[in-house]
Structure formats: structure tokens, C-alpha cells
Amino acid sequence: MNVEAGTARILTEAKRVAAILHNCPEGSLAEHKTTAIIKDWCQRFNVPLLDLGLETGAVAFLDAGAARTVAFRADIDAVTLDIGIRHLCGHDYHTATLLGALAVLSEQRSELPHNVLFIFQPAEENTKGARLILESGLFDRLSPKPFRLFGIHNRPEMPVGQVGVRQGALMAxxxxxxxxxxxxxxxxxxxxxxxxxxxxxxxxxxxxxxxxxxxxxxxxxxxxxxxxxxxxxxxxxxxxxxxxxxxxxxxxxxxxxxxxxxxxxxxxxxxxxxxxxxxxxxxxxxPAVFNSSEMTAAAREAAVATVGKANVVSPDPCLGSEDFALLGEAIPSFFYWVGSGDKSKQNAAWHSEQFEVADGYLDIAIPLLVHAALTD
Missing domain, CATH: 3.30.70.360 (Alpha-Beta Plaits)
Known part of the structure; x- marks a missing residue:
């Protein structure tokens, strides 16, 4: 499968949807417009949606007729601050990343080694969303349940073009x-x-x-x-x-x-x-986000295929927290950090009013997830 060619075909459209999402920020459990955009995209690429009974968020299942399923999760909510609700943590780009990967993989579904589960999770900022996904019984409905789960988050301290792969505890x-x-x-x-x-x-x-x-x-x-x-x-x-x-x-x-x-x-x-x-x-x-040695090996393989060995780094962990860790207690998981910083300037931190994702982020993040889906 030519990952780069597939990404190139969808990249402009993925950047367009990222801009749309950026301009309609919605707080935790209020992501109604965002959810509608996600569902429209999934239907456009003929990837069926699973009904979890949740008001916001979406889950899609790409059936490749394979014996095993790999899962991906992106958070979709914006940050609620005194200044209002804004996308100041990059969840708009995480959503666009997973939508882009869904489009690329759907075009080659007959060649995929695994089925693919796409989880567009609401309410990460208030840490309620992962529990809602688990309480919905999603993983119990799939037989067998996914054998691995990947998550992704931008990291403004890392420049665009770098991918962070770290074994062990990553977030607090x-x-x-x-x-x-x-x-x-x-x-x-x-x-x-x-x-x-x-x-x-x-x-x-x-x-x-x-x-x-x-x-x-x-x-x-x-x-x-x-x-x-x-x-x-x-x-x-x-x-x-x-x-x-x-x-x-x-x-x-x-x-x-x-x-x-x-x-x-x-x-x-x-x-x-x-x-x-x-x-x-x-x-x-x-709990802490923890990347096991087995999952780290698979994640590193996909990262090297995307950006080359020289651009795969092992950044220090941080004491921010992520409810992705709750999903990781149910399924072997790995959490990527993907560089979102602009090399030419000082980049603002998550939740800062000056936070932004640098151009070129989706060029790396989308093929990274596609490569991860193809990894045995």
C-alpha cells in the first residue's frame, strides 16, 4: 500500500476539515456540530458507524475481513476557559488526523491486514469521555476486541517532522x-x-x-x-x-x-x-499513560516508516494527564506525541491563548496512523 500517495490525495481535504473544526469549538459533551462533521465524513467514505447511545462522539468500524482489529482514538472537544471555548489543545487537528487516516485506509480496505476501529472520543478535557466509551460496552461488542490501541497528541515543544516514541510512563x-x-x-x-x-x-x-x-x-x-x-x-x-x-x-x-x-x-x-x-x-x-515494550516496538516501526529513524525522538514524560489511559487499561495501547511546533519561533503551550498547530502537522500525523494500522 502506498501510504504517501494515499495521504497526498486526501491531505488538502483533511486540512480543510481541520479549519472547519477549529472554527466551531465545542466544550466537553457539547460537541454536536463536531460529531455531525465526523459522521458525515465516515458516511462519505463508506465506513459504518456503531451506535453507542452517546449524544456526542462517534465510533466507526472498517471491516477488512481480517481476524484482528486495531483501534485508534482521537479526542474531539475544545478547551473551556474564562475567555470562552476555543481549540487551544489541538483536538481539532487530532480529529482531522483520524478522519484523514480513515479516508486513506478506506480506499484500500481489501488490502488491510487488520480491521480498523476509529474512536472519536468526546469530553477528554473534563476526563469523562473515556469512561463513557468504556461504559457503553464498545470493546465487549467486538469479538474479538481490538488487540492494540493507538492514541495521538500534538506536542508544541517538538517541531513538525518529529514523532515522539517513548516506552514506559508517558503522562501522569x-x-x-x-x-x-x-x-x-x-x-x-x-x-x-x-x-x-x-x-x-x-x-x-x-x-x-x-x-x-x-x-x-x-x-x-x-x-x-x-x-x-x-x-x-x-x-x-x-x-x-x-x-x-x-x-x-x-x-x-x-x-x-x-x-x-x-x-x-x-x-x-x-x-x-x-x-x-x-x-x-x-x-x-x-491512571498514568503507559506504553508497553511490545506496543512501543510496533509504534516505533510505524514512526520510522513515516519520518525516518533520525526524526523519531524519545521525549521526556510530562505531568499532564490523559483519560486515554483508562482505555489503555482495557486494551494494550500506545500514545504518540507528534511535533506541532514551528521551528522558526517560540511555540505556546497547550491551553495558552497563543497556542496553535504549525502547518505541516497533518502531513506527518495522518500517514503515521496509517502506517500504525498496517503494522503487524
């Missing part, structure tokens, strides 16, 4: 926590009659800063951050409640559990020291 396990201190409100002029939760919260936040340095090896990346605090509204009234939220991110699960225990213990002990009541809610949001 993440837990969110909410800590509530309840004291006794009163007048700001009589603090001796109050139990001030703000002072207790300040002590807790200060204590959190030493959790990583005192509990984690410097060779194991980890972050524990308090990201919001809400308490009080008046200058002369001591509030009754302080609410703090934050997150824990690690690549190592055992370390993650230790840090979570330390947050719980610190919250409980700090509240007691300041005579406050304490509530701690710790929610594991997603």
Missing part, C-alpha cells in the same frame, strides 16, 4: 482533592471568640509545599498543588468555612498513593491543631 496519574476546614465565624475584631479556618488553611497550604520534597525521590517526577482556595467575603467578618482544591500527579502509582495519604494526614492534623473540623475528598481521576 492524577488525583483531585478537596479539603474543607470548618471553624467558627465571628467578628474580625474578636478573633479570640472565633475559630478561623483561613489561618488553618494557610498552614495546610504551606505544609503541602514540603510533601513532595520530603516524600518523593528526586528521580521520580511528582507534583502536589493547591490550586484554589475559597473563604470569606467581607473585611470585618471571620468566615466559618475554607475550601481548598488541588491535584496530585505522579508517574509512579505507589508514590501517588503515598502522597495522597500524606495530604489526608496533613489536612486532618492541621485542622485538629487549629480546632477546625475537617473533610477530605480524594478522587482518582485517571
Amino acid at each position: 496519574e492524577k488525583s483531585n482533592f478537596t479539603v474543607i476546614f470548618t471553624g467558627r465565624g465571628g467578628h474580625g475584631g474578636t478573633p479570640e471568640l472565633c475559630v478561623d479556618p483561613i489561618v488553618a488553611a494557610a498552614a495546610f497550604i504551606t505544609g503541602v509545599q514540603s510533601i513532595i520534597s520530603r516524600n518523593a525521590s528526586p528521580f521520580l517526577p511528582a507534583v502536589c498543588s493547591v490550586c484554589s482556595i475559597r473563604s470569606g467575603s467581607e473585611q470585618n467578618y471571620a468566615p466559618e468555612v475554607a475550601v481548598m482544591t488541588g491535584s496530585i500527579r505522579t508517574l509512579d502509582h505507589a508514590l501517588h498513593e503515598r502522597i495522597a495519604d500524606r495530604v489526608r494526614g496533613l489536612a486532618t492534623d492541621t485542622a485538629a491543631a487549629f480546632e477546625c473540623a475537617c473533610e477530605v475528598d480524594m478522587v482518582r481521576e485517571v
Whole structure:
């Protein structure tokens, strides 16, 4: 199969649909126009859709009459910020990538070594989408279920033309926590009659800063951050409640559990020291994205076929998180990073108002997924 020729035939149209998607950003679980565009494309290339009973997102199955099925996943939602809803993480280009790969593969379906499952997942930004896919029973409906799953994400720190292939932990396990201190409100002029939760919260936040340095090896990346605090509204009234939220991110699960225990213990002990009541809610949001050695070998083969050995790099992992990891717990998986940066300038990070995907990204990403589909 001539992957490059197939990509060349569809590339202009894929870039056009990327532009359309970019200009109709939709937040998590509200991707209705995006879903309609995806479904129209699948029907155009005669790739049947599977009904999962979801309001947004789409899944298509390309039946090549093969014994095994390879799956691909792209996220489709935009980022919701104070400035509004915008495509500031490149999910519009991820969607266009998978649509392009679908078009190329559909033209050669009789030559494919595997059937291909295309998952256009909603709601990655709020980490609900992968769970919805799993709860729909998608993988249980396929017999046999896919033997491997590939995901893809742009990486602005890497220039267009590079593909990131890394074995092991790639993105962080993440837990969110909410800590509530309840004291006794009163007048700001009589603090001796109050139990001030703000002072207790300040002590807790200060204590959190030493959790990583005192509990984690410097060779194991980890972050524990308090990201919001809400308490009080008046200058002369001591509030009754302080609410703090934050997150824990690690690549190592055992370390993650230790840090979570330390947050719980610190919250409980700090509240007691300041005579406050304490509530701690710790929610594991997603596991770490992990690329196995077997999957890495297949992924590297496809990457080398796409950009050549010199342009396949092994970037450091990051402590961002991805709900792709939940799908990866059900099926052997690999997550690619594909360079989206412009070599001629400083490239803005994901979720920045200045974020953009450089021209040429689809020229690499589409054939990468096609090569991955053809890999034994």
C-alpha cells in the first residue's frame, strides 16, 4: 500500500476539515456540530458507524475481513476557559488526523491486514469521555476486541517532522482533592471568640509545599498543588468555612498513593491543631499513560516508516494527564506525541491563548496512523 500517495490525495481535504473544526469549538459533551462533521465524513467514505447511545462522539468500524482489529482514538472537544471555548489543545487537528487516516485506509480496505476501529472520543478535557466509551460496552461488542490501541497528541515543544516514541510512563496519574476546614465565624475584631479556618488553611497550604520534597525521590517526577482556595467575603467578618482544591500527579502509582495519604494526614492534623473540623475528598481521576515494550516496538516501526529513524525522538514524560489511559487499561495501547511546533519561533503551550498547530502537522500525523494500522 502506498501510504504517501494515499495521504497526498486526501491531505488538502483533511486540512480543510481541520479549519472547519477549529472554527466551531465545542466544550466537553457539547460537541454536536463536531460529531455531525465526523459522521458525515465516515458516511462519505463508506465506513459504518456503531451506535453507542452517546449524544456526542462517534465510533466507526472498517471491516477488512481480517481476524484482528486495531483501534485508534482521537479526542474531539475544545478547551473551556474564562475567555470562552476555543481549540487551544489541538483536538481539532487530532480529529482531522483520524478522519484523514480513515479516508486513506478506506480506499484500500481489501488490502488491510487488520480491521480498523476509529474512536472519536468526546469530553477528554473534563476526563469523562473515556469512561463513557468504556461504559457503553464498545470493546465487549467486538469479538474479538481490538488487540492494540493507538492514541495521538500534538506536542508544541517538538517541531513538525518529529514523532515522539517513548516506552514506559508517558503522562501522569492524577488525583483531585478537596479539603474543607470548618471553624467558627465571628467578628474580625474578636478573633479570640472565633475559630478561623483561613489561618488553618494557610498552614495546610504551606505544609503541602514540603510533601513532595520530603516524600518523593528526586528521580521520580511528582507534583502536589493547591490550586484554589475559597473563604470569606467581607473585611470585618471571620468566615466559618475554607475550601481548598488541588491535584496530585505522579508517574509512579505507589508514590501517588503515598502522597495522597500524606495530604489526608496533613489536612486532618492541621485542622485538629487549629480546632477546625475537617473533610477530605480524594478522587482518582485517571491512571498514568503507559506504553508497553511490545506496543512501543510496533509504534516505533510505524514512526520510522513515516519520518525516518533520525526524526523519531524519545521525549521526556510530562505531568499532564490523559483519560486515554483508562482505555489503555482495557486494551494494550500506545500514545504518540507528534511535533506541532514551528521551528522558526517560540511555540505556546497547550491551553495558552497563543497556542496553535504549525502547518505541516497533518502531513506527518495522518500517514503515521496509517502506517500504525498496517503494522503487524
